Amino acid sequence: MPGGPVGRRQVSGATVDERAPTAEGDRPSRRRRPRRRVALAVAAVVAVGGGASAVLLGTGGGSASGTAAALPPKTAPVTKQTLRDTQTEDGQLGYGPTYSATSRLQGTLTKVPESGDVITRGRELYEVDGKPVTLMYGSKPSYRPLEVGTEGSDVLRFEKNLRALGYDGFTVDKEYTEDTADAVQEWQDDLGLEETGTVELGRVVFAPGAVRVDSKQASAGDPTSPGRKVLTYTGTDKAVTLELETTDQRMAKKGAEVEVTLPDDETVKGRIDEVSTVIEPGSGQSEEAKTKVEVTVWLRSAKARKAAAAYALASVDVTFTAGTREDVLTVPVSALLALEEGGFGLEVVKGAASSYVPVKTGLFADGRVEVSGDGIAEGTAVGVPK
Structure with a gap:
């Protein structure tokens, strides 16, 4: 392989590959050269994946894939699993709205x-x-x-x-x-x-x-x-009331099932009965009004009623599930590379060589992301940051 060793450095929160020339006049290949224009792509990944890095790669020639300059510092296998987009919030157990x-x-x-x-x-x-x-x-x-x-x-x-x-x-x-x-x-x-x-x-x-x-x-x-x-x-039924930030409103859909963990750590099922947006006025001129999402979860099943009967008022944990994808291929979010022509790709490693492969992303959850694409199968090795 022509050229010298490859190093990785951080640019605006993203990892980029940089080929170091070994002789005067040597240059990195234009087709594989990373770009600095990564802010939007990185922001999209970070917003869902919790601080992951991405690289904007130019593939040149209209091709959707390219050969990497060198092997990544670390790899992770593509795994098949069930992804759940969940979030747990504090709630108050009582009898619901008054x-x-x-x-x-x-x-x-x-x-x-x-x-x-x-x-x-x-x-x-x-x-x-x-x-x-x-x-x-x-x-x-x-x-x-x-x-x-x-x-x-x-x-x-x-x-x-x-x-x-x-x-x-x-x-x-x-x-x-x-x-x-x-x-x-x-x-x-x-x-x-x-x-x-x-x-x-x-x-x-x-x-x-x-x-x-x-x-x-x-x-x-x-x-x-x-x-x-x-x-x-x-x-007369027990209910849990809680507040969400407006950015988390997607978690609460009327009629959706949630898990409620009681003070004795017993978990029961509940169902969202009401989701409403409430504006809390500021206390003074210097404090702005706040918008909150109020959620009411009823515990109406026989098991839930029995488990909650011992508590008049209590603090509980409510776990929302916004989405579930069963038996899908997943990789760490940090493995995603933002492609210059749009979308994301992965650096697929095979033996002593690697290449960039475009992928379609699905559900993001727990630091992993659902992916699909040509050549992506369970066990495929993909590059990840060190």
């Missing part, structure tokens, strides 16, 4: 439950003027009275609850009929309410499921009116 029950009635609170009480469908949530305000299940709140002739999804939601409580004689649909009113009169009689057949606004509070009273915002004897908060509540 919601407010707000009165829509005018009068006096005559009964308010205690913190920790659990209320289920059809049961009294609180009492106004000696008459119950009951809990029913639904994702949207009441916004109008229900009476004969009323139509809409709120009618359907109420009738589903009425049927679930054992009342019948009506069709469960979006129309409030005389038959519905008859069933409502029976329901009102059972609750000790005036049998009007009309559901007044504020007599029912809708929540997604059974609720656990978190705190009282008012006490028995206090006056109440529309808009007055009575209590706050949560769900």
Whole structure:
């Protein structure tokens, strides 16, 4: 091989090959000469691979591969494995988000439950003027009275609850009929309410499921009116809440499964229920507002409920998995070389010779990257920095 020995040096955070001439007039080959223009390529690798180096190589002649000037200082084999893009964050185990029950009635609170009480469908949530305000299940709140002739999804939601409580004689649909009113009169009689057949606004509070009273915002004897908060509540299942940086939002997708490690090191599965972006205002003119991503993870499986039952509040670890690739070829991220014509390559070593081979990259995780390309197989030796 013509020319002298090859050394490696760092340029702007990237490793480059440099041929040392042995006689006056000798030059490195233009086709293989490394370039200084590496900043963008290196930044792309570092951002995903955690500080890896890359080399921008000109291959010349339009060829996608070239012969290396000398063997790399070290090699690593291409391995087949499963890659998982994971990240672990601190979370707080509790009962999930807190919601407010707000009165829509005018009068006096005559009964308010205690913190920790659990209320289920059809049961009294609180009492106004000696008459119950009951809990029913639904994702949207009441916004109008229900009476004969009323139509809409709120009618359907109420009738589903009425049927679930054992009342019948009506069709469960979006129309409030005389038959519905008859069933409502029976329901009102059972609750000790005036049998009007009309559901007044504020007599029912809708929540997604059974609720656990978190705190009282008012006490028995206090006056109440529309808009007055009575209590706050949560769900009855255990949940983990946590915050992510906006740059990590890709880790949290609604419906995705995560692993939660409890204080006793037991690991259970959870599912992401809610992902929301929250802006935290700065405390003064000198402090800028911060944007955070709030994540709620519910522990609803039988195993998770049992494992978390011993903890009212606790700090836990939540492991997110943004991507998984099974049985793929991988190399250390530091083995990637940024090609001048775009994309990445590897320096493949065979015996006493090596060559640059372009590759397609896939998932980056744990300092390794998924690769594929001609001549890349399990066990192939590739160059890596010393």
